[in-house]
Amino acid sequence: MIIGNWKLNHLKAQTLEVLDQLIAGLGDLELAVAPVVTLLGLACERVRGTKLKIAAQNVFYASHGAYTGEWSVGHLKELGVSMAIIGHSERRQYFCETSESVAQKSKACLDGGLTPIVCIGESLSERESGKARQVIEKQLEPVLKINPPEKLVIAYEPVWAIGTGKNATPEEIQEMHAFLRAHTSTKTRLLYGGSVNANNAAQVLGVPNVDGALVGGASLEARSLLAIARAVSK
Numbered sequence: 001m002i003i004g005n006w007k008l009n010h011l012k013a014q015t016l017e018v019l020d021q022l023i024a025g026l027g028d029l030e031l032a033v034a035p036v037v038t039l040l041g042l043a044c045e046r047v048r049g050t051k052l053k054i055a056a057q058n059v060f061y062a063s064h065g066a067y068t069g070e071w072s073v074g075h076l077k078e079l080g081v082s083m084a085i086i087g088h089s090e091r092r093q094y095f096c097e098t099s100e101s102v103a104q105k106s107k108a109c110l111d112g113g114l115t116p117i118v119c120i121g122e123s124l125s126e127r128e129s130g131k132a133r134q135v136i137e138k139q140l141e142p143v144l145k146i147n148p149p150e151k152l153v154i155a156y157e158p159v160w161a162i163g164t165g166k167n168a169t170p171e172e173i174q175e176m177h178a179f180l181r182a183h184t185s186t187k188t189r190l191l192y193g194g195s196v197n198a199n200n201a202a203q204v205l206g207v208p209n210v211d212g213a214l215v216g217g218a219s220l221e222a223r224s225l226l227a228i229a230r231a232v233s234k
């Protein structure tokens with residue numbers, strides 16, 4: 001499972017262009033991309049009838065009500081979105097996302113038929129002070145309290161590896177993913193994210209208990225995202 005997180009990138013023309021290029025090169029590859037929210041409807045229309053899936057970068061937990069600026073699982077389902085990234089470190093850092101709201105959002109997704117991709121990850125100072133596992137455990141606790149682990153997709157994304165070109169080592173990934181597997185289920189899909197590109201994808205995805213990748217920068221161009229997916233499928 002390879003998911004491209006486009007973050008706040010690509011206006012309409014680029015979004016459609018990259019989607020068309022992905023569709024043309026997709027073959028049997030399993031791929032999803034998460035465009036900006038305002039383009040989700042258009043993106044879903046463009047990929048209809050193809051194997052390319054569309055994910056949202058966020059969703060609110062309530063189905064309706066006085067929550068200015070938010071959108072619900074129902075709104076995403078109506079467009080044809082099939083998954084939602086929840087609790088990305090940028091949302092935790094810039095938009096006050098908490099592990100409790102991540103848990104509620106994940107539950108809303110599962111209740112409404114969307115696959116939640118729950119992002120977790122420690123900062124550099126937390127890793128350097130030996131607290132990485134503790135942080136991950138704390139981020140996961142509220143999520144696992146109200147959600148069946150086998151239904152979740154969990155993306156381990158060390159914050160210090162996101163957008164930095166600095167990859168976690170295979171040993172670091174293996175250690176954390178083994179820990180995550182022990183705390184979840186054999187059926188939980190565990191993704192790794194953090195500076196994955198076409199050159200390191202095969203190595204990262206070869207690590208035990210890594211079931212896929214969440215890709216930021218290298219997902220913006222179809223060529224590199226397809227190269228990652230191909231490297232993995234080999």
Ligand code: PEP
Binds near residue numbers: 162193215216
């Ligand atoms: C991300 O934002 O989820 C991510 C993994 O970004 P990048 O691949 O650019 O490190």
